[in-house]
Amino acid sequence: MFEDIEKKWQAIWESKPRKYDPNREILAIDTPPPFTSGTLHMGHILSYSYIDFIARYKMLRGYTVFYPQGWDAQGFPTEIKIENKYGRDLPREEFRQRCVEWSYEMIDKMKSQMRRMGYMIDWNHEYITMLPEYHRMVQESVIQMWKQGDIYRDNHPVLWCPHCESAIAKAELEDRDFDAVLYDIDFGTVKISTTRPELLHACVAVMVHPEDERYRSSVGKTAILPIYNREVPIIADQDVIPEFGTGAVMVCTYGDYQDLVWQKRHNLPVIEGIDKHGKLKNSNYDGLDTQSARERIVEDLKRLGAIVREQRYKKIVKVHDRCKNPVELIYSYEWFASLRKHRDKLIEVAKSIRWTPEFGIYHYIDWLNNLDWDWIISRDRVFGTPLPFYVCSKCNHIEPADSLPFYPERAEPKTCPKCGSYMSPESKVLDVWIDSSITPLVVSKYYQDRKFSEATFPNYIRIQGVEIVRTWALYTIYRVWRLTGKIPWREILLNGNVLAPDGRKMSKSLGNVISPDDLLKEYPVDALRQWAAMSGALAKDRPFSYEDIKYAKAFLIKYWNASKYVLSKLQRVSGNVRLRKVDRWILHRLSEVIRDVTDAMDRYEFREAITTLHKFYWNEFCDFYLEYTKWRFQENVDVEGAVYTLTKVQEEFSKMFSVFAPHLAYEVYWMMFGKEIDGWPTFSFYDEDAKREVERFNREVSMVRTYKISNRMSIKTPIESWKTNDHFDQELSEELRKVMNIKVIV
RNA sequence: GGGCCCGUAGUCGAGUGGCUAAGACGCCACCCUGACAUGGUGGAGAUCCCAGGUUCGAAUCCUGGCGGGCCCACCA
Numbered sequence: 001m002f003e004d005i006e007k008k009w010q011a012i013w014e015s016k017p018r019k020y021d022p023n024r025e026i027l028a029i030d031t032p033p034p035f036t037s038g039t040l041h042m043g044h045i046l047s048y049s050y051i052d053f054i055a056r057y058k059m060l061r062g063y064t065v066f067y068p069q070g071w072d073a074q075g076f077p078t079e080i081k082i083e084n085k086y087g088r089d090l091p092r093e094e095f096r097q098r099c100v101e102w103s104y105e106m107i108d109k110m111k112s113q114m115r116r117m118g119y120m121i122d123w124n125h126e127y128i129t130m131l132p133e134y135h136r137m138v139q140e141s142v143i144q145m146w147k148q149g150d151i152y153r154d155n156h157p158v159l160w161c162p163h164c165e166s167a168i169a170k171a172e173l174e175d176r177d178f179d180a181v182l183y184d185i186d187f188g189t190v191k192i193s194t195t196r197p198e199l200l201h202a203c204v205a206v207m208v209h210p211e212d213e214r215y216r217s218s219v220g221k222t223a224i225l226p227i228y229n230r231e232v233p234i235i236a237d238q239d240v241i242p243e244f245g246t247g248a249v250m251v252c253t254y255g256d257y258q259d260l261v262w263q264k265r266h267n268l269p270v271i272e273g274i275d276k277h278g279k280l281k282n283s284n285y286d287g288l289d290t291q292s293a294r295e296r297i298v299e300d301l302k303r304l305g306a307i308v309r310e311q312r313y314k315k316i317v318k319v320h321d322r323c324k325n326p327v328e329l330i331y332s333y334e335w336f337a338s339l340r341k342h343r344d345k346l347i348e349v350a351k352s353i354r355w356t357p358e359f360g361i362y363h364y365i366d367w368l369n370n371l372d373w374d375w376i377i378s379r380d381r382v383f384g385t386p387l388p389f390y391v392c393s394k395c396n397h398i399e400p401a402d403s404l405p406f407y408p409e410r411a412e413p414k415t416c417p418k419c420g421s422y423m424s425p426e427s428k429v430l431d432v433w434i435d436s437s438i439t440p441l442v443v444s445k446y447y448q449d450r451k452f453s454e455a456t457f458p459n460y461i462r463i464q465g466v467e468i469v470r471t472w473a474l475y476t477i478y479r480v481w482r483l484t485g486k487i488p489w490r491e492i493l494l495n496g497n498v499l500a501p502d503g504r505k506m507s508k509s510l511g512n513v514i515s516p517d518d519l520l521k522e523y524p525v526d527a528l529r530q531w532a533a534m535s536g537a538l539a540k541d542r543p544f545s546y547e548d549i550k551y552a553k554a555f556l557i558k559y560w561n562a563s564k565y566v567l568s569k570l571q572r573v574s575g576n577v578r579l580r581k582v583d584r585w586i587l588h589r590l591s592e593v594i595r596d597v598t599d600a601m602d603r604y605e606f607r608e609a610i611t612t613l614h615k616f617y618w619n620e621f622c623d624f625y626l627e628y629t630k631w632r633f634q635e636n637v638d639v640e641g642a643v644y645t646l647t648k649v650q651e652e653f654s655k656m657f658s659v660f661a662p663h664l665a666y667e668v669y670w671m672m673f674g675k676e677i678d679g680w681p682t683f684s685f686y687d688e689d690a691k692r693e694v695e696r697f698n699r700e701v702s703m704v705r706t707y708k709i710s711n712r713m714s715i716k717t718p719i720e721s722w723k724t725n726d727h728f729d730q731e732l733s734e735e736l737r738k739v740m741n742i743k744v745i746v
Numbered sequence: 747g748g749g750c751c752c753g754u755a756g757u758c759g760a761g762u763g764g765c766u767a768a769g770a771c772g773c774c775a776c777c778c779u780g781a782c783a784u785g786g787u788g789g790a791g792a793u794c795c796c797a798g799g800u801u802c803g804a805a806u807c808c809u810g811g812c813g814g815g816c817c818c819a820c821c822a
Contacts, residue, residue, distance in 0.1 A: 182822085194822060207822090241821050249822045258822065315821090359750065363817075366749050370818075466750095467817070496816095501758095503815085534770095540751070541816070545758065547771045550784090557784055565781035611760080615769075623786085630780075702788085709776055709788050716779045 033070030049532035162278025193245025202273030384429025394421035526661035585694035
């Protein structure tokens, strides 16, 4: 039953033409383009359901909503898939083509999942980051930022995998335990501890803790490197741990991240110690890899008597997640976007956006305040947007590409206007966050359609995970603000992650992954969507709950059955409508629910909204009101009032419920009124007296029910008399007798 | 070490100054009642993490402690 209804309405929604009048306000939603992995996980379902709730709510409120969907196709995982399938030796263009084909397959799979969820996405406005048109927009934006001085090329330490010969990102690091040896080496005035003696030639200073009594007198003096006999300064720094080793440490460029911090902080010189192949340079051991060099230098140091102590030491080493080889920090030419110089302004800009929940902005501010260096935007990869620049091989002069999209393989050679040398097209590609950080401009057709972008930009809202505030949200705000001088969206809404039912992260190795496809075998789409709403708290991780989705399914069945009851009474409306007190009560409650749900939706409190709807419909409308109408139909008393009230509740409830459970709500509405849901409720009817009286009345009904249960009677079993301590007027006394099958009230 | 979030029945959780601290799952009892047994009705079950403080009044606000989670940094 559910499946037929789902298919029917999905087809109707998709075939509906969407019209956007650029002369009116259009609410544009900046939806996350998922990475094209081929499957949506529960986190996607949560996030995209939130988006759909907002879109449907705003549509029903009468707004024009622009709700497109994009795909973040480019990136490392796809390259690995293709490498595994075709090897590493394909020509660049062919390799990229294979990646494109593979991504299209994945998009098809994910798209059908999204359609199955009933999302009201406008598929006529899809964007994919790997397409030439998208490349063109990205490259245009990058050239503009370069012209503004926001993008520069610089020699800078980067994380480098000597095995793969590529710069890599922090996110690609993995920790691995290594058995190392900690050597204490005599530097004349001080003894230092190190696990990497082979970097001795790249040593530029020795660090000690400022409060370390042992070295207080040495600070400001120099130490002498054995073998090389070079002097380096001894400097005091808070970051040194006096308890570790000798309490003195050599700074090399670069042994690890801490070296980089110290080198920057104390303005130390740089001696490049390792080349791109992982071999030593500028040393007495040039050409050896780090392992062999270490063995050789330890021998040499021992011969000199410079090693005063060695001890076994378990060390955590950062390795490349793909090849498991240790990474190095090396100097390399890379491209950067200058985030840091705009730090204060970026915080100010972010404050003019409405963050839900509010604390989300602290993730942003905190990160921005702790940035050590600018955003490295270049990568040595293939499946990415090429950097649209030429670099002079002699004087490093930069020229932007003349025509976009720009692909280095097909680029015409250039001559440097400065020195006349050959200019080679840059072969690096851009970080994928460069692609995805202009989505508000892409959505608004900023580079294609001025009129449309004026109506849609800044976008109404961005919805995204809290864990990528530091990347996607920050980069988007930064780029869009630098490109247009405006905020990308007026609001940003953050969602959390879905954990496994046991409260841990879902992971394949733990075997606790729950997939939407599996759930949909057992639960209707509208149940899964309600789960998303019930999952509640924004920007907070929450375990997946079978209880919630079971309840959601049970609720759908309840709604369906109650609707059948209402439907069976629908034809009988005629004559004047006289409302009894119970009618006035439920209409009053309906009005309160409309008010409360509207308010909750405006605050994006979906859990509050769906819970209010559930409780009202099941615990008030079904459990009490529906029962109150049965005798009236049997005895033909005030039937018109009952029909009017049942219909009104059903109508307004279905409109609100359609945000969360659109398939069934549209079906029920269609069966009752022969048309589609076309607006948010505006109904309002308040009767405080009826509310107070009937709530007393409900309590009395519960007491009669309790009495019958405790006497092993069925609810419908008649009883002779009932003694009440409360007082009810004639109408409610009659109601009590009829509803509970009592002969006399005393 | 820095930042953020959180601690309420067996479990999950609503509630951010004031009625008897929601609701769901689970548990117990009864009821096939005519929309629904994928149901109905009722019941048991809470030192609201601990200690102070503010207040006429604290689960709620403040301080400290204990415990958990997430992100970031991290020992050469």
